[in-house]
Amino acid sequence: MRAPYGDLRGAGERRIDRQAAKGERMSEATSAGPVAQRERIADIDVLRGAALFGVFLVNLTGFGAAGIMATEGELAALPTAPVDRAVAFAIDWLVADKANTIFAFLFGLGFYIQMERGLARDPGFARVYARRIAILALFGWAHLVFLWTWDILHLYGMVGFALLAMRRVSDRALLAIGLPLLLIDGHLLEWGLGALGIGGGGADFYADAAVLARQAADYPQELALTWRWTWIDYIVNGQLVAWMIYALGRFAMGAWVGRKGWIQRPDAAMPGFRRALVLCLPLGLALSLLARLLEAKLLGPAFAGEAWGHLGSALRPAAAALLAAGYLCGVMVALRSAAGRALLAPLRHVGQMALTNYVTQSFVIAFVLFGIGPGLGLAGRIGTAWLAAIAVAGFVAQVALSRLWLSRFAFGPLEWAWRALTYGRRPRFRRAAALAAA
Template sequence: MSNSTANPVNVKARIAELDVLRGFALFGVILGNFSEFYLFGIASTADQMATSSYAAWDPYVAFVITLFVSGKANTLFAFLFGLGFYLQMDRLSARGDNFNQIYLRRLTVLLGFSLINIFFISIWEILLVYALTGYILFAMRDVSNRVLVGLGIPLSLFGMLAIGGIFQLFGVRESLDSDWYFTDAAIIERQALAADWGYKNLIAHFYGFTMRDWILGGSMVGFIFYALGRFMIGMWVGRKGWLLNPDQWLDGFKRWLIIVLPLGLGLDIVAYFMPEFSGSDLIQKALQVVATPLTAAGYICLIVLGLRSRFWVRILPVFAPVGRMALTNYVLGGIMLMLYYYGPFGLYQAGKVGLSKPMLFVVFSYAFLVLYSHIWLRYFVYGPLEWGWRALTYGKRPSFRRMSNRKTN
């Protein structure tokens, strides 16, 4: 069959577990993005955070975010991208469609979306990493399971640290002066630009931030290797069929849950409370690197089993519509972040808050995204950006409004 007859995957073919996992992961990604503006000193100086309301709660909230969210959400999100890659390859090939052409167009469209997002909405934009890493995964689509696991695990664990070490060894960040963007002077400059409604100048500031720290400074390169490892593990799990036919593997999910989740959380707790001594930073990072994928795997087991629980099966599906509109909701989350901290027409909280208040804002914002997604999908087949992504990928306009609503209108 020629690619001119190719059509998007039918909505009915979607797997419920993956939509719930994707929606759950997106909540963590948005929480993590907001928390990084506190943890990395982006929005407020240390003195400003110390005098902010609820400052006494910030260390406790930081512990909760570090333990349950940091690294785990983007691990889960990247894993699902790799799993989704396998699913699309399997389904398109089974239908006789030209997977190679379709998926390369899909990645190119995502790359276009990501460039708009990274330079006009959100710094440290993950979609750009996913698009670029997707090309690498595409080139590896026919490698064996042994290669996927044998290369995916070390890349997941050490890829980012290794690249960061190489860039540091050659003094790249120092030559770019990228660390300046984390200083009090840079923080105050961002606040001043936002206060003067200089959003154009603020975007220019973040453009420099993105180029020097994220792209040229090596952070994005490290994250590409980090993401590639997770993509490869996701593709391997897709081949094994564990999440495509989870009912056949429930005993395995139960066994792994009682191993990986307590172990992952336990290692993170040890790392968090480790006293300082010579070499403690390296040990702490090593513990966190191992803990992160273990905890993320535990979340997968929890959700798969929860969807077969009489109680949780009534609650967890609330995440599914958010997961079906993951691209739209991710971009909306980035817009909310910038509006919350810097405006324009936002709350302009940069310099006024620590960590606790932004986390409350995220909870209410995510509740809005849940409601918005549920209502939207009552009337439309796809989210707005998802529809555009499919239309540009396939070169045709897929159905947008649901048939029942067409008839009534």
């Protein structure tokens, strides 16, 4: 496929992709199959790569924060504590809730595009897609239990079935479902469930004693702690339901935008992207800053009451949605300039391997924070500033490794396995094999 902002691949890569696409088109003419490389929308891969950076940054710094893998006392005693607080504030203001909003939005967008293309080839494609998201959900639950308690893949797989059930609803209905839910975040939903008497009882997971136990745990002990948290604090106490509702709103908005075709046909939509950028970015920055200042009680004694803190929490989802929209529009606009393409185009390789890179980030976080096996066990020993620096360095490495991998292989390893399980046949893996088959 010719990228909407110009083909960023080398001649050899373009030739190989054409040959791979030729073989895939032959098999797809009569049945559903994986999306050919030429059919990928490069802008979406860039957006997904950018969102993955934000997810990595928030996950690493958030998991190393007080109440999760470090205590307040440990972090306050660090020589970098003042800088850590400033960096944590900036991440919460600029990245937290925005990156995962974009990531979930892109899932909904991708759903619409896959369904549109799949149904054009096979009227029964919905069954194939159901198998695809069921595999994702199962993989996500395994990822949650055995490696990463903040997994999102199980949510995407489970809520994907709701999106599948909504595939025939009108544009107006999609918007009516997505927009209100977009303005409610998972934390607010958790609070609402608590107000109804659903929840509570999991607070001991965040106590200092529990944090120190996690720091000292070996892998079997960590698994037991994770199982307990997953059952009590996540399932029984309603967090799972809250975050499924959170994801559904963002999925629905992504599918709605997909129906409008704005991302697929960006040149025609560019005036709208520019107007939305001018509106959403400054408004989102200001509202997100206000929400964070109110929550942290940093606006002086007159705004230090609990009611003001609750107002800040209530403003967060709207602020996150506006700022996420501003970021997304900013990327779409930037990709139409030479400087923007040079800066952002490498992210498409990360986005093409989003599943592999997301899971790899989990291993990196575990390696940095936990003392299990070869792990560094740095939880409580370094603060947010150093963790943010590690996230930046780790993501730069992912950009380079993703590009290197995709110069030799057509898919990331987990993407390849996911496709093979979904379609019941092994897609071509090595680019050299695709070239030789021509």
